[in-house]
Amino acid sequence: MTNGRRFRVALVALAALAAACNSGLYRGQDRADDDALLGPPPPESFQCAEASQTLDSNNDKAPDTRVHLLDGKVQCRGEDTDNDRRIDTWSRLDEKGQVVEQATDTNRDGALDRHARDTNGDGTLDLVAPLPAHTAPR
Numbered sequence: 266m267t268n269g270r271r272f273r274v275a276l277v278a279l280a281a282l283a284a285a286c287n288s289g290l291y292r293g294q295d296r297a298d299d300d301a302l303l304g305p306p307p308p309e310s311f312q313c314a315e316a317s318q319t320l321d322s323n324n325d326k327a328p329d330t331r332v333h334l335l336d337g338k339v340q341c342r343g344e345d346t347d348n349d350r351r352i353d354t355w356s357r358l359d360e361k362g363q364v365v366e367q368a369t370d371t372n373r374d375g376a377l378d379r380h381a382r383d384t385n386g387d388g389t390l391d392l393v394a395p396l397p398a399h400t401a402p403r
């Protein structure tokens with residue numbers, strides 16, 4: 266009887282240990298405030314700051330926007346424009362908050378494929394070009 270009980274206690278301890286290991290390993294997948302919003306990362310050429318946070322811009326309790334802040338200002342902004350929980354448009358903003366560059370996943374395959382740029386600073390993205398596949402993640 267005593268042996269059986271000790272065995273069970275050991276099992277429970279093992280299970281707890283395994284659970285702790287698992288949560289440590291898979292934490293990246295479970296962080297609700299981060300991974301609820303998927304999709305491609307910003308293009309490397311945007312040189313976005315490391316720190317980012319997700320926002321719920323339309324108050325439907327689902328994150329739809331990820332921002333990278335530099336000195337407290339939004340430097341890069343990723344938006345889920347079709348509400349499928351995947352970012353499909355990345356914008357790079359200047360100090361005034363004006364969008365100067367934008368990369369879009371137009372066919373929703375998870376890879377950014379179109380690049381648009383405001384070349385003369387008038388607030389309109391005037392130069393649109395396909396984004397080479399090798400610069401787009403997967």
Ligand SMILES: [Ca+2]
Pocket residue numbers: 320321322323324325326327328329
């Ligand atoms: Ca939302």
Ligand SMILES: [Ca+2]
Pocket residue numbers: 344345346347348349350351352353
């Ligand atoms: Ca989307």
Ligand SMILES: [Ca+2]
Pocket residue numbers: 369370371372373374375376377378
């Ligand atoms: Ca695409």
